[in-house]
């Protein structure tokens with residue numbers, strides 16, 4: 001499948017600082033790519049180049065095959081939520097904002113209005129449709145910023161921290177919506193420091209460190225690769241000293257839950273040593289994204 005968004009060899013320097021060095025990305029229909037990195041790693045700079053808000057020193061961007069720097073009309077295929085809620089007009093109402101952005105991106109007035117009202121209803125903002133944005137709560141403003149990116153139904157979405165600062169219910173709603181948008185075929189780049197959000201939503205993970213993409217991998221494969229051979233065991237009741245001694249000799253660590261590093265075959269020796277004690281749980285330990293992130297960039 002052809003990527004909807006494609007970038008090759010992006011470079012951005014600020015004076016002597018290489019903020020972004022040769023970053024390449026591709027986003028295909030229906031795909032969520034989580035773009036992770038520590039503060040100052042180069043995420044925003046990259047995303048701004050993808051959104052044509054910043055001119056790369058080197059490299060190319062294509063949106064549905066078109067170069068948005070040569071042909072800015074290609075940007076109608078893109079919706080972006082950057083830097084929280086700053087991309088809406090504070091003295092206009094949500095409805096006015098959405099109609100304005102819809103028309104600016106090529107919708108007819110009537111279509112923009114209909115779509116704006118439908119989105120406001122879908123995201124629970126209809127009762128604020130006519131309230132000036134500056135009088136909305138911060139979370140509502142943030143939700144509106146997302147709707148502003150969706151109003152013209154673009155194929156590609158760049159979402160920077162879409163759930164940060166939202167209440168639990170709204171954050172879950174936005175998560176569900178992002179998932180549904182991907183299922184409907186949108187390509188989504190998700191920038192976030194909330195690793196559990198990335199883990200829940202992403203199909204692929206890219207980690208940028210000091211301006212370079214140091215890891216890019218399908219999420220399932222990444223989690224499996226870092227999980228390694230690593231089992232967690234729990235037993236009912238206290239362990240007799242002799243059993244514990246045998247476990248230690250086999251390399252079992254911990255005090256319950258016990259931890260065993262080894263392959264599936266070696267695990268049988270451990271289970272044998274435990275017989276006939278009742279087992280509560282034996283499971284392959286799973287890596288989480290936080291652990292992986294810290295391993296890849298945490299101490300570098």
Ligand SMILES: Nc1ncnc2c1ncn2[C@@H]1O[C@H](COP(=O)(O)OP(=O)(O)OP(=O)(O)O)[C@@H](O)[C@H]1O
Nearest residue numbers: 014017018019037038039040041042043044045046
């Ligand atoms: N306009 C600018 N002028 C000079 N330096 C800049 C400019 N914009 C960004 N930088 C620098 O480029 C580097 C990358 O910044 P960027 O905002 O892309 O990081 P980030 O990964 O988005 O970080 P955060 O998670 O903190 O938002 C930083 O060292 C930053 O200080």
